[in-house]
Amino acid sequence: MNAPQTLTPDATVPNVEGATPVMAQYIQLKAQYPDALLLMRMGDFYEIFFEDAVIASAALSLALTKRGQFQGKDIPLAGVPAHAADAYIAKLIRLGHRVAVCDQLEDPAEAKKRGSKAIVKRGITRVVTPGTLTEDTLLEERGANRLVALSSRGGVLALAAVELSTGDVEVLEVAPEQLGVQLSALRPSESLVADRLIQDEAIYPLLKMYGGVIQPQPASLCDPTSGEARLLKLYGVSTLDGFGAFSPAEVSALGLLAAYIDLTQAGKIPTLKPPARVISNNYLAIDAATRNSLEIDRTQQGKREGSLISALDMTVTSGGCRLLLNRLARPLYNPADINARLDTIEWLLPRRTLRETLRHLMRSLSDQARALSRLSLGRGSARDLCVITQALTISEALASQLNDARHQEHDDLAGDPPAIPQEIDGIISALVPSLPLSQLRDKLARAVVEEPPLKLSDGGFIRPGFNADLDEARALRDDSRQIILALEQRLAAETGIAIRIKFNNVLGYFIELSAKLAEQLQAQDTERQFIHRQSLANQVRFVTTELIELDGRIQRAAQQGQALELDIFEQLREEVRLAAAEIQGGHDAICALDVAVANACWAEDWDAVRPVVDDSLRLEISRGRHPVVAAALKSQGKPFTPNDVDLDASGAHAARLSLVTGPNMAGKSTYLRQNALLIIMAQAGLFVPAKSMHLGVVDKLFSRVGAGDDLAQGRSTFMMEMVETAAILTQASERSFIILDEIGRGTATYDGLAIAWASAENLHEVIKARTLFATHYHELSRLEERMKHLNNLSLTAHEHNGELIFLHEARKGSADRSYGVQVARLAGMPPAVVSRARDILTRLEEENQTQLKLDDLPLFSASRTPEPASFAPSKVETMLRSVNPDDLSPKEALELIYNLHKLL
Numbered sequence: 001m002n003a004p005q006t007l008t009p010d011a012t013v014p015n016v017e018g019a020t021p022v023m024a025q026y027i028q029l030k031a032q033y034p035d036a037l038l039l040m041r042m043g044d045f046y047e048i049f050f051e052d053a054v055i056a057s058a059a060l061s062l063a064l065t066k067r068g069q070f071q072g073k074d075i076p077l078a079g080v081p082a083h084a085a086d087a088y089i090a091k092l093i094r095l096g097h098r099v100a101v102c103d104q105l106e107d108p109a110e111a112k113k114r115g116s117k118a119i120v121k122r123g124i125t126r127v128v129t130p131g132t133l134t135e136d137t138l139l140e141e142r143g144a145n146r147l148v149a150l151s152s153r154g155g156v157l158a159l160a161a162v163e164l165s166t167g168d169v170e171v172l173e174v175a176p177e178q179l180g181v182q183l184s185a186l187r188p189s190e191s192l193v194a195d196r197l198i199q200d201e202a203i204y205p206l207l208k209m210y211g212g213v214i215q216p217q218p219a220s221l222c223d224p225t226s227g228e229a230r231l232l233k234l235y236g237v238s239t240l241d242g243f244g245a246f247s248p249a250e251v252s253a254l255g256l257l258a259a260y261i262d263l264t265q266a267g268k269i270p271t272l273k274p275p276a277r278v279i280s281n282n283y284l285a286i287d288a289a290t291r292n293s294l295e296i297d298r299t300q301q302g303k304r305e306g307s308l309i310s311a312l313d314m315t316v317t318s319g320g321c322r323l324l325l326n327r328l329a330r331p332l333y334n335p336a337d338i339n340a341r342l343d344t345i346e347w348l349l350p351r352r353t354l355r356e357t358l359r360h361l362m363r364s365l366s367d368q369a370r371a372l373s374r375l376s377l378g379r380g381s382a383r384d385l386c387v388i389t390q391a392l393t394i395s396e397a398l399a400s401q402l403n404d405a406r407h408q409e410h411d412d413l414a415g416d417p418p419a420i421p422q423e424i425d426g427i428i429s430a431l432v433p434s435l436p437l438s439q440l441r442d443k444l445a446r447a448v449v450e451e452p453p454l455k456l457s458d459g460g461f462i463r464p465g466f467n468a469d470l471d472e473a474r475a476l477r478d479d480s481r482q483i484i485l486a487l488e489q490r491l492a493a494e495t496g497i498a499i500r501i502k503f504n505n506v507l508g509y510f511i512e513l514s515a516k517l518a519e520q521l522q523a524q525d526t527e528r529q530f531i532h533r534q535s536l537a538n539q540v541r542f543v544t545t546e547l548i549e550l551d552g553r554i555q556r557a558a559q560q561g562q563a564l565e566l567d568i569f570e571q572l573r574e575e576v577r578l579a580a581a582e583i584q585g586g587h588d589a590i591c592a593l594d595v596a597v598a599n600a601c602w603a604e605d606w607d608a609v610r611p612v613v614d615d616s617l618r619l620e621i622s623r624g625r626h627p628v629v630a631a632a633l634k635s636q637g638k639p640f641t642p643n644d645v646d647l648d649a650s651g652a653h654a655a656r657l658s659l660v661t662g663p664n665m666a667g668k669s670t671y672l673r674q675n676a677l678l679i680i681m682a683q684a685g686l687f688v689p690a691k692s693m694h695l696g697v698v699d700k701l702f703s704r705v706g707a708g709d710d711l712a713q714g715r716s717t718f719m720m721e722m723v724e725t726a727a728i729l730t731q732a733s734e735r736s737f738i739i740l741d742e743i744g745r746g747t748a749t750y751d752g753l754a755i756a757w758a759s760a761e762n763l764h765e766v767i768k769a770r771t772l773f774a775t776h777y778h779e780l781s782r783l784e785e786r787m788k789h790l791n792n793l794s795l796t797a798h799e800h801n802g803e804l805i806f807l808h809e810a811r812k813g814s815a816d817r818s819y820g821v822q823v824a825r826l827a828g829m830p831p832a833v834v835s836r837a838r839d840i841l842t843r844l845e846e847e848n849q850t851q852l853k854l855d856d857l858p859l860f861s862a863s864r865t866p867e868p869a870s871f872a873p874s875k876v877e878t879m880l881r882s883v884n885p886d887d888l889s890p891k892e893a894l895e896l897i898y899n900l901h902k903l904l
């Protein structure tokens with residue numbers, strides 16, 4: 001990752017003395033964006049000069065040459081062909097650079113009219129940064145690309161996020177200890193952060209880990225009043241009230257986004273949805289370490305393959321896939337909202353033919369959201385218009401399929417029509433276009449050819465018959481070509497020489513003859529009809545007055561045709577832009593439909609069921625399966641053993657904490673993770689791989705499963721383990737779900753056992769959350785006798801003729817041994833080491849080294865001594881630390897006092 005740099009236009013006037021006009025233009029533009037690599041369009045190339053050329057040539061393996069001198073030194077030069085620029089830009093972005101793209105703002109012919117020395121007008125058309133990409137070629141198809149802004153006002157921290165390619169904007173207030181949860185859920189590619197917050201010791205490491213490329217922002221940009229003004233401009237509204245009430249911190253963060261969009265899009269305004277205010281309490285909180293260890297969207301090695309999403313994803317559109325990812329990244333908390341999603345899947349599940357038809361229709365869709373965003377940013381091509389047309393047509397077809405299914409039911413069943421899920425109802429209304437939108441769709445279909453060229457400049461994308469003026473210009477151009485042909489034939493007949501008329505961009509139309517024929521022509525051309533234009537090695541080129549005239553006519557017709565096409569494109573683009581909100585609504589509906597259909601298909605394939613989700617404190621799963629491990633085993637033709645879990649935080653119907661023991665490799669980790677993953681799926685509103693599941697919603701999910709070293713932060717494995725366990729013990733509530741795998745194993749046996757024991761007691765007695773606690777400390781199983789709401793589970797294995805057989809079955813009771821030595825043998829340890837280990841083990845067991853007098857210990861509650869003085873900063877201290885008194889207005893200072901008071 002690059003070191004943070006500022007990306008702000010610089011107003012300093014550079015010294016261009018002695019530079020050629022083009023170089024002066026380059027230097028002036030570059031001075032405005034000193035931190036971005038400047039690519040300047042010159043003809044068919046984007047040229048890069050000076051230091052940028054050196055950097056880009058090394059990064060892109062380009063030849064580094066020179067062009068002229070400036071202030072007595074050679075000017076380094078590198079260049080990339082304009083048609084391939086996107087690929088080069090993508091590479092630079094991936095390497096952490098920012099790229100300012102400078103384009104020609106007029107036709108070079110226009111510049112020539114101002115005089116032979118006049119240079120073409122050029123300007124920065126956009127600054128490409130990781131979080132503001134919109135080009136398909138630069139984006140990951142199935143992932144979100146977010147830009148976030150982090151700001152604080154009056155002691156309140158706020159995060160705003162935008163996904164430019166789909167127009168989604170979110171904003172939320174976030175408690176400092178929840179920043180990791182929220183950042184890791186958003187996974188931004190780029191973060192705009194108020195300068196002051198970067199200095200904050202608690203915040204910077206989180207940004208470094210989850211924030212993507214960090215862009216510090218000066219305090220002046222964080223001011224909420226100017227932020228509000230920028231937002232009003234961005235949304236084209238006169239007040240933000242229509243979007244809801246935002247706190248000064250939220251407005252400040254949104255204002256940072258607005259400023260950056262303005263800067264990087266060179267003033268072009270994207271069509272964004274109104275900012276959605278995220279209430280963190282409406283979602284299941286999953287902290288970053290838990291998210292990592294559960295491998296929701298990628299494995300710990302960073303791969304999609306092997307993650308939860310890769311096992312579940314049967315979506316057929318990229319927007320649907322992004323939505324599924326979002327839903328898994330941020331599962332819901334409110335049972336009613338969860339059940340609304342589940343209703344949809346339940347409705348779709350038995351309707352297999354309908355599902356197949358819907359999938360078939362959706363499969364042919366291109367990425368409509370991204371096409372729309374390009375069009376609103378003044379980019380995009382005729383192909384993007386086709387994407388919109390096709391999406392609107394398919395939307396209607398999808399709506400009519402859903403409607404038919406609804407009516408069919410009505411006909412099939414006597415009496416009242418069955419209730420259709422609310423979500424499906426909403427999807428249908430969003431998919432049926434309003435009259436103006438369906439008229440726009442028809443117009444687009446009439447206007448744009450079926451397969452338009454990639455680039456607008458290639459022309460030919462408007463259908464014949466759509467615009468009379470265009471048809472006329474084209475007819476003239478085509479007729480003229482006929483006339484050229486006729487002229488060629490006439491001249492050939494007149495001269496007796498096989499005249500060939502050719503065309504190039506420099507000369508226009510010309511006659512080209514071999515040197516020998518040219519000599520013959522000139523010899524017989526007494527009237528000097530043929531004017532010499534150019535001599536090449538073997539060819540000579542001529543023109544005639546008639547040919548020059550014709551050339552002019554043809555070029556004018558072609559230019560007029562092209563200009564007309566571009567005009568029509570602009571008009572259509574504007575009409576699409578004006579209809580953007582409705583088009584986006586339809587797109588969102590398709591994504592939701594895709595996710596629901598995909599999960600219904602997945603549920604059918606995997607025999608998944610609808611979880612019963614309510615506000616109890618239960619977790620009861622019968623024959624649950626790990627979605628990823630079961631799929632991996634199935635692909636190897638191996639079975640997966642389903643397992644049950646039964647927990648109740650209230651302790652009324654089942655244990656609150658299950659201690660899971662069992663030999664190595666017996667499946668403890670798989671069992672723990674499987675239950676956490678099923679909770680995530682259920683709260684994301686998805687069917688789950690089990691025979692049945694009853695879940696009282698979980699507020700926070702914690703997983704402490706095999707942490708790795710975090711050497712970058714100077715934390716050892718054991719330290720990481722303790723940091724994560726501490727986070728659980730301080731943040732979990734009765735409504736949380738916790739999985740703890742072998743805590744305490746990274747230190748000496750007694751220390752580890754003592755920590756594991758005390759943690760288990762604390763979870764049972766104080767936190768009272770539903771917990772699965774896997775351990776190799778078999779001594780802990782004795783806790784079952786001492787604690788009312790704790791039970792023992794074990795994953796068993798049999799030893800048969802020296803062979804270990806794993807049953808992978810979670811049963812009541814505890815395991816007596818770990819079979820570690822046998823597992824070491826299975827892993828291929830040298831036989832001598834295994835045999836020696838066996839001897840040592842027997843000896844140790846005989847000596848009963850770990851036999852402790854633990855039964856004499858008083859219970860946790862009884863042994864609790866007064867809490868030692870806490871060294872961690874209090875919430876009041878944290879809030880005070882996060883403000884800079886000099887930044888506060890009197891109103892904000894007052895607000896801060898109120899916020900501090902609330903913490904008491």
Ligand SMILES: Nc1ncnc2c1ncn2[C@@H]1O[C@H](COP(=O)(O)OP(=O)(O)OP(=O)(O)O)[C@@H](O)[C@H]1O
Nearest residue numbers: 639640641642663664665666667668669670671808
């Ligand atoms: N329910 C199951 N059905 C079938 N195979 C399973 C099941 N659970 C686990 N396995 C297989 O057993 C292997 C080991 O499982 P896991 O890592 O969960 O064991 P463990 O008890 O946590 O081991 P250790 O104590 O050594 O960390 C898995 O990779 C998987 O292939």
